[in-house]
Amino acid sequence: MRVVYYANQFFAGVGGEEQAGIGPVVRDGALGPGAPLQQLLAPEATIVATALCGDSYYGDQPDAATERLLALIRPLAPDLALLGPAFNSGRYGLACARLGAALVRELGIPVVTGMYEENPGLDLARDAVAALATWADGGPVVPPLLVVRTDADARAMGAALERMAALARAAGQGHLPSPAEGGYFPSGFRRNVRQEQSAAERAVALLVRKLRGEPFTTELPPPRRERVPAAPPVATLARATVALVTDGGLIVAGNPEGMTGGDAERWCTVDVAGQERLDARQEVNHRGYDTTLVNEDPNRLVPLDAARELEREGRIGRLLPTVYATPGCSAPVANARRVGREIAAALREQGVDAAIVTST
Amino acid sequence: MQVAALISVAESTGSNRIVPGVSVLHPVGDPALGAEGERALRRALLERALEAMSRPAPGAGDA
Numbered sequence: 241m242r243v244v245y246y247a248n249q250f251f252a253g254v255g256g257e258e259q260a261g262i263g264p265v266v267r268d269g270a271l272g273p274g275a276p277l278q279q280l281l282a283p284e285a286t287i288v289a290t291a292l293c294g295d296s297y298y299g300d301q302p303d304a305a306t307e308r309l310l311a312l313i314r315p316l317a318p319d320l321a322l323l324g325p326a327f328n329s330g331r332y333g334l335a336c337a338r339l340g341a342a343l344v345r346e347l348g349i350p351v352v353t354g355m356y357e358e359n360p361g362l363d364l365a366r367d368a369v370a371a372l373a374t375w376a377d378g379g380p381v382v383p384p385l386l387v388v389r390t391d392a393d394a395r396a397m398g399a400a401l402e403r404m405a406a407l408a409r410a411a412g413q414g415h416l417p418s419p420a421e422g423g424y425f426p427s428g429f430r431r432n433v434r435q436e437q438s439a440a441e442r443a444v445a446l447l448v449r450k451l452r453g454e455p456f457t458t459e460l461p462p463p464r465r466e467r468v469p470a471a472p473p474v475a476t477l478a479r480a481t482v483a484l485v486t487d488g489g490l491i492v493a494g495n496p497e498g499m500t501g502g503d504a505e506r507w508c509t510v511d512v513a514g515q516e517r518l519d520a521r522q523e524v525n526h527r528g529y530d531t532t533l534v535n536e537d538p539n540r541l542v543p544l545d546a547a548r549e550l551e552r553e554g555r556i557g558r559l560l561p562t563v564y565a566t567p568g569c570s571a572p573v574a575n576a577r578r579v580g581r582e583i584a585a586a587l588r589e590q591g592v593d594a595a596i597v598t599s600t
Numbered sequence: 601m602q603v604a605a606l607i608s609v610a611e612s613t614g615s616n617r618i619v620p621g622v623s624v625l626h627p628v629g630d631p632a633l634g635a636e637g638e639r640a641l642r643r644a645l646l647e648r649a650l651e652a653m654s655r656p657a658p659g660a661g662d663a
Contacts (some may be wrong), residue, residue, distance in 0.1 A: 250622035339612045468614030470657030477650055488627065540629025540644065555650065573613065594653045596646070598627045599604035 241285035241412045245274035246309070246316040246339060248332045251324075253291035260296035260331075264308040266316070267292070273401060278323055280405035285412065289316050295331035298338070305335070305484040307340045318349060320408055325354025325400040326361060328392040333361025340385045341368035348383035350411040354400045355425075356392045358467070362425060367574075369427050380429040384411055388424045466573075471594075476557075480593040485583060487568030487576075488534065488541045489519075489526025489600040502569030503529035507579050513561035517545035528569035529600050542598055560592055568599070601652045616657040618647045634658060652656050 249259040251272040270278040270287035276288045291309055313321070321343050326333035333355050339352040341364075355362050365387050368378040372383040386407055390400040404424045410416055419426040435442065442459070446461045449456040474480050490510055491499050497508045510522055518538035534541040542563055551559045564583045568576065588597055601617035604610040605624045621627035628642045 245619065390627040466612070466614030470615060470616040473655050474653045477654060480653075529624050533631055537629060537630075537638070540631075540638065542627040543642040543646055545639055546628075546646045549643060549648060550650070576613070595606075596601070597602045598651050599602055599606070599610065599621065600624045600627055 241281075241319045242317060243281065243285050243287045243408070244288045244289055244291060244313050244316055244321045245270055246291045246293075246323040246336070247272045247274065248298075248329075248335065249292060249294045252290060254292065254294075260294040262292075262294040263297050264291065264293040264305055264312060266290070266312045268271055273397060274322075274326075276398075276401055277405055280401060281408060285320070287322070288318065289313075293335065295335060297328070298335040299331045302334070302338055306338050309339055309344055310342055313343070314347065318347070320349050320412055320589040321351045322404055322408060323351060323386065325353075325390050325397070325404065326356075326359055327390050327396070327400075328356040328359055330360050333359035334483060335361075335367040336574040337368065337387075340365060341372070343366075344383045344385045345372055350386065350408070352386045352388065352404050352408045352411065354388035354390045354404050356390055357425075359391075359519055362387060366425075366428060373427075373429065377466060379431055380422075382427045382429050384416075386411065386416075386422075386424050388422075390450040425516075441562075474594050478554055479557040481558045481560060481591050482547070482556045483562070483564065483587050483590075483592045483595045483596045484542050484544065485564045485587075485595050486542050486597065486599070487566050487571075488529075488570075489524050489531070489567035490538060490542055490563060491523060491525050493521050493523045495523075497524060499525055499567060501525045502567050505575055505579075507564060507566035507583055509566055510563040511561065512544055514546065516548050518542060524566045526569060526600065528567070535600075541600070543596075547596075549599065560587070560590060564595075567572060588598055601649055616659075619645060619651040619652060621645075646656060 249262055250256055253272050267290050271290040274287050274290050285416060291313055293305055323340055325337040326336050336353040340353050343349060343351050365385055369383055369385050374381045386402045388407060390396055407424060408421050446456055492510055499508055522538045524534045524538055524541055539545045547559050550556050566579050602610055602615045603619045603621045605621040605627055605642055607618055607620055610618050622630050628645050629638050633641060
């Protein structure tokens with residue numbers, strides 16, 4: 241099996257942060273952690289070359305860097321690629337995720353990398369896997385971009401490399417272990433597997449173990465809590481521009497923008513300049529809850545009357561005279577995230593310091 | 601920051617400054633209170649929102 245290894249400028253031995261701007265290069269053989277990886281992979285696999293790129297170069301020009309690396313790696317005809325591990329290093333993790341996704345997509349080879357669970361590259365890798373996945377024989381075909389779990393820093397290098405090599409070997413043989421066995425992050429796709437016992441029997445057995453204080457393994461982990469960095473506090477409210485936002489489906493009366501009651505892709509603006517409270521010029525269109533009461537009085541959804549009081553009294557500097565609204569009905573998180581980012585960008589452009597989102 | 605009746609949903613998506621809303625059907629209203637009562641309720645909720653905006657988010661450390 242021919243393998244290409246990728247590292248950043250530091251792990252490849254070129255230099256530290258001062259070399260983070262170097263562009264993509266390929267060198268013969270196994271550099272940096274590639275050397276112990278080579279020992280772990282022998283004799284079935286050989287690392288034929290090491291590709292490297294500065295973390296800052298990759299961060300500043302991700303598309304150009306990826307294209308260049310693909311062009312350098314393609315002629316080497318690898319059967320598999322090993323990247324990193326990046327531990328908790330964000331730029332390195334993002335580079336590994338981007339390059340890994342490109343190699344899976346363009347060369348059709350398995351890619352094994354490694355990251356700490358908080359590395360932002362992990363989300364990018366997961367999104368790439370979701371985007372590249374296809375459907376066949378009633379099940380998902382999950383692209384082989386495999387991210388091994390590592391600790392936060394390079395003191396755990398030895399363990400990380402062992403996991404990566406073992407997973408690479410298994411991938412090469414076409415027998416991937418489960419994420420739990422192989423120590424890699426699950427893709428999020430679910431496969432149907434036939435069980436000996438019915439779900440009822442398994443559920444009761446699980447409950448009995450739990451009640452007895454015995455160890456148990458859940459079949460379905462609850463969704464992770466997202467980590468969103470909190471904004472710092474508003475320095476001076478009396479000088480702040482505040483905006484009102486809602487996911488309850490506020491619209492301009494008559495629906496001139498043709499908003500649906502649950503289109504998770506769209507948002508709209510509702511002009512409230514000169515209005516002291518919401519009135520017949522606004523209405524609510526949302527099919528996810530009974531809108532009778534908020535249509536009687538839209539201030540029950542977006543508190544314009546109270547917000548204007550605060551503005552008149554100088555408690556806040558200024559209220560943005562535009563409400564940003566979406567009908568957040570069964571919105572997939574990815575869509576909601578995008579809508580939120582777009583609204584945030586619009587608010588920021590208008591000098592808004594804080595937003596109050598009223599949610600149904 | 602967010603005014604929401606379904607707090608656990610808000611938390612699970614990473615919302616980090618949450619003031620409990622009255623109801624899914626009327627986050628900042630309450631038909632039982634009458635017009636003046638509802639205005640006062642909204643004022644009180646917004647005061648809590650201003651409070652939340654002026655302080656670090658609960659449990660916020662350096663990312």
